[in-house]
Amino acid sequence: MLKENLQSVEENIKKACEEAGRKREEVTLIAVSKTKPVEMLQEIYDQDIRDFGENKVQEMCDKMEVLPKDIKWHMIGHLQTNKIKYIIGKTELIHSVDSLHLAQEISKQAVKHNVQADILIEINIANEETKFGIDAGDTIQLVREIAELPNIHIKGLMTIAPFVENPEDNRLYFRRIHQLSVDITKENIDNVSMDVLSMGMTGDYMVAIEEGATMVRVGTGIFGERNYNK
Numbered sequence: 001m002l003k004e005n006l007q008s009v010e011e012n013i014k015k016a017c018e019e020a021g022r023k024r025e026e027v028t029l030i031a032v033s034k035t036k037p038v039e040m041l042q043e044i045y046d047q048d049i050r051d052f053g054e055n056k057v058q059e060m061c062d063k064m065e066v067l068p069k070d071i072k073w074h075m076i077g078h079l080q081t082n083k084i085k086y087i088i089g090k091t092e093l094i095h096s097v098d099s100l101h102l103a104q105e106i107s108k109q110a111v112k113h114n115v116q117a118d119i120l121i122e123i124n125i126a127n128e129e130t131k132f133g134i135d136a137g138d139t140i141q142l143v144r145e146i147a148e149l150p151n152i153h154i155k156g157l158m159t160i161a162p163f164v165e166n167p168e169d170n171r172l173y174f175r176r177i178h179q180l181s182v183d184i185t186k187e188n189i190d191n192v193s194m195d196v197l198s199m200g201m202t203g204d205y206m207v208a209i210e211e212g213a214t215m216v217r218v219g220t221g222i223f224g225e226r227n228y229n230k
């Protein structure tokens with residue numbers, strides 16, 4: 001069943017790329033495996049997926065220990081500073097940096113362990129009270145401050161768009177994130193690149209790709225609904 005799910009997600013990604021005149025290789029599919037057992041991750045790994053997204057440090061570390069070493073792990077959840085030490089040097093990308101304080105701690109741990117940490121800035125694009133992420137208007141300031149820190153590198157932007165029935169409703173938000181990345185690129189800040197736009201989830205990844213996403217984070221569409229009361 002997972003194989004079929006993955007195939008239909010893959011077809012949708014291809015379709016959206018074609019629609020937008022983009023190459024399929026421009027978009028990385030991240031399989032969001034939070035709450036799911038390692039057997040399911042292995043099944044998707046066997047279909048040649050290498051990028052997995054988790055939102056909890058402990059769960060990610062547990063899965064890292066038992067799954068193949070060539071997996072690229074993406075931290076997509078809100079991070080507590082005291083937990084950074086457990087994942088530093090082990091993640092491909094930390095998608096959820098939304099404060100100078102958090103970035104300072106990542107930088108500190110990266111220096112301590114002599115590694116480089118790649119991160120994205122999380123934007124709360126619709127100013128939702130329930131969401132993490134910074135206001136779009138504060139982004140350039142934060143990017144400038146983080147760019148000064150050692151062993152940490154901003155690679156782009158991430159957003160979690162509102163939960164909507166109609167994915168078209170999120171198009172303007174994805175467009176704003178894209179525009180923001182263009183604006184930041186124009187600032188020409190040392191140690192900052194805007195190559196990555198991590199946006200689009202099960203409900204809206206096709207629209208996100210049409211608006212320039214380079215990483216889509218798909219959970220339910222691959223693994224099925226999550227059960228949190230186990």
Ligand SMILES: *Cc1c(COP(=O)(O)O)cnc(C)c1O
Pocket residue numbers: 032034055076077160201202203217218219220221
């Ligand atoms: C859970 C989660 C996803 C995946 O959500 P689905 O709707 O299941 O695809 C994507 N991004 C983040 C940050 C998440 O926490």
